[in-house]
Amino acid sequence: xxxxxxxxxxxVRRRGQEARLRCSPxxxxxxxxxxxxxxxxxxKFMVYLQKxxxxxxxxxxxxxxxxxxxxxxxxxxxxxxxxxxxxAAYFCASSPARVEETQYFGPGTRLLVL
Amino acid sequence: xxxxxxxxxFLSIQEGENLTVYCNSSSVFSSLQWYRQEPGEGPVLLVxxxxxxxxxxxxxxxxQFGDARKDSSLHITAAQPGDTxxxxxxxxxxxxxxxxIFGTGTxxxxxx
Numbered sequence: 698x699x700x701x702x703x704x705x706x707x708x709v710r711r712r713g714q715e716a717r718l719r720c721s722p723x724x725x726x727x728x729x730x731x732x733x734x735x736x737x738x739x740x741k742f743m744v745y746l747q748k749x750x751x752x753x754x755x756x757x758x759x760x761x762x763x764x765x766x767x768x769x770x771x772x773x774x775x776x777x778x779x780x781x782x783x784x785a786a787y788f789c790a791s792s793p794a795r796v797e798e799t800q801y802f803g804p805g806t807r808l809l810v811l
Numbered sequence: 812x813x814x815x816x817x818x819x820x821f822l823s824i825q826e827g828e829n830l831t832v833y834c835n836s837s838s839v840f841s842s843l844q845w846y847r848q849e850p851g852e853g854p855v856l857l858v859x860x861x862x863x864x865x866x867x868x869x870x871x872x873x874x875q876f877g878d879a880r881k882d883s884s885l886h887i888t889a890a891q892p893g894d895t896x897x898x899x900x901x902x903x904x905x906x907x908x909x910x911x912i913f914g915t916g917t918x919x920x921x922x923x
Binding site for chain 2: 753
């Protein structure tokens, strides 16, 4: 069974560009969670999605950040007009159902904004 | 506000030594998880504890959830270089909320 896949693993953007991060959950998982990890910090919850629905985006900045999980294809975390402070590792996790299910993490995308 | 404090932040020990890392909070959690994260990878779940006072063992790792479900500890016996990594605890504030609050982690290095 393939685990959670994220791509790209590394992404370099200049200030003002857009960053698109992709996450393919484990087979059979319909719940996706995005987290951000800053250097020397723990993971911070950003958004929780089910297929075609955003369930909770309370951890995601209101501006420039958006997320989707279409019926077909991977979940996408989009950051528009990136700034240096967006540099971080972005992890997605997936689970088969919401309640009391283990979240399986992908390897992360490391975003560097120059 | 950092709800989960982990200590120590950094730990470097010799192979064969024992160690304990701590995860403390003033908040009550319905469950608490421990993860290990290696450089360049995502966190991997080690254990979930749910009941106050619960103790779980995973080979040389012993996990304990505090009686009041506010704190937890991870004890490693006879550490090996393969135990090197970042150990994260994550608490779930209320059952089924899925929003885990992660601690800042303990970075462990075991020297051969």
